[in-house]
Every structure is written in structure tokens, then in C-alpha cells.
Amino acid sequence: MYETVHLEERLVIEKIFGDRIGRLLEIGAYDGTTASLSSRLIDNGWSAVLVEPAARAFSRLLNKYAGMTRIELIHCAVSPTPGLVKFYETRGSAHDQLSSLNRNFATTWDVSGDAYWVKSIGVKELFCAVGSPDFDLVIIDAEGLSVEIAKAMPFASMLKTNVICVESDDGSCSDAAAAISQWYNVTIIHPNAIGVRKNDYDAEESKVQEEPLITDC
Numbered sequence: 001m002y003e004t005v006h007l008e009e010r011l012v013i014e015k016i017f018g019d020r021i022g023r024l025l026e027i028g029a030y031d032g033t034t035a036s037l038s039s040r041l042i043d044n045g046w047s048a049v050l051v052e053p054a055a056r057a058f059s060r061l062l063n064k065y066a067g068m069t070r071i072e073l074i075h076c077a078v079s080p081t082p083g084l085v086k087f088y089e090t091r092g093s094a095h096d097q098l099s100s101l102n103r104n105f106a107t108t109w110d111v112s113g114d115a116y117w118v119k120s121i122g123v124k125e126l127f128c129a130v131g132s133p134d135f136d137l138v139i140i141d142a143e144g145l146s147v148e149i150a151k152a153m154p155f156a157s158m159l160k161t162n163v164i165c166v167e168s169d170d171g172s173c174s175d176a177a178a179a180i181s182q183w184y185n186v187t188i189i190h191p192n193a194i195g196v197r198k199n200d201y202d203a204e205e206s207k208v209q210e211e212p213l214i215t216d217c
Helices: 007-017 039-043 055-064 103-108 123-130 146-151 174-180 200-206
Strands: 023-027 047-051 071-074 083-088 115-121 137-140 163-167 184-189 192-197
Touching (some): 007 163, 115 123, 146 174, 174 184
Parallel strands (some): 047 071
16 A cells, blocks of 8 residues: 555656656665655566665665565665765654754754764765666655755766656755756656656757766776
């Protein structure tokens, strides 16, 4: 049984891909069930790389996908500042769904939880670790850092990524849309911007500058 939270986004993504079986990347996968945009695709046979820094959420993610070789789980954060970073885990009415590296974002929800240090890697390091940026779908839901992560994406190397979904950090969705609009035609379904890859001509015309390919892992 699937939740109705983010139902509209999920239906849009599933309609785009139809019966196709692909590979996805989800940054901020949480527990793989709650408000998940990826769980139904995975249940239908997709392979996935799921990234989650929160200790309790990752434990549930690990239990859910134990023994599934087509699912790769990465227990770390992704951010513009690689290294050891402090992670703020929320509790209370938000449970730990709004945990973040961004202290201001986490405390906005007036919940208390644990703060602890986690390993953070950059986008390039993530793609090098998993072998390539060849994902059909990329989902970025990093609670206060989604847009910064999207801005760091090597879109010139992500030619296979037909769809990208980025959660807004400021609630307006304009920030998320702007981060991907050079390469993707964007539809806003609050709080997410969903982008469908432009054809090569449109992307070439609209991008501001040439982006480097990932070639030196």
C-alpha cells in the first residue's frame, strides 16, 4: 500500500516512464516508504542508489531493502561542503523527516532531536562512487539543501537522466525550477519542481555555459 503524500508527483513520474524499468538515484531517501517517490518504481523492478544520512531513517531503509542486490544504499550526506558535517535530526510532530545539515531549516520546525557528525560527500564524489551519472530518474529531497545539490549536478554528463525532481528549499518552488530549467522543461507540483529533459537542441540553446563532463574519477 502506497501513501497519498506526493501522490500527484508520483503519478506524473510513473506516467512518463510507463512500464519501463530503469535506474534511479534518490538523495534524501529517508526510510524508503514514508512520502516516497521511489518505492513503487523499486517494487516494479527498478534498480536504485538511495542516499540517506539520518541514522534512524537509514536503519529502516536498510531493513526494508536487505538482500536486494539491485538496491545500493549509501549512509552519508550530500552537500556542497564535503567532509565531516553536523547533522540535525528532528523529532516531535515532524518525526525525523525534516532532519537536515541546515540547522536553520531543522529548527524552523520547532522540534528537538539529536545533533551528530556525519560524513558528507560532493555530487562528483557520489557519481564516481556509484560508477556513473547514468540514472533515468534523479530525486533530490535534502531538506534545506536540495537546490544547492541540484546546482552542483553535472547535467552535461547526465544525458540519460530523463526526469529530475527537486524539492524547493524556500517553499516557492522557483528556486528549484531555476536550478534545473537550463536543461529540463519544468512542471511545478508543490513543493517539488519536476523536470523532463529537453532535447539536445533546446538544451544547447538554453544553457548559460558549457559544463564539464565527469571524466576524472
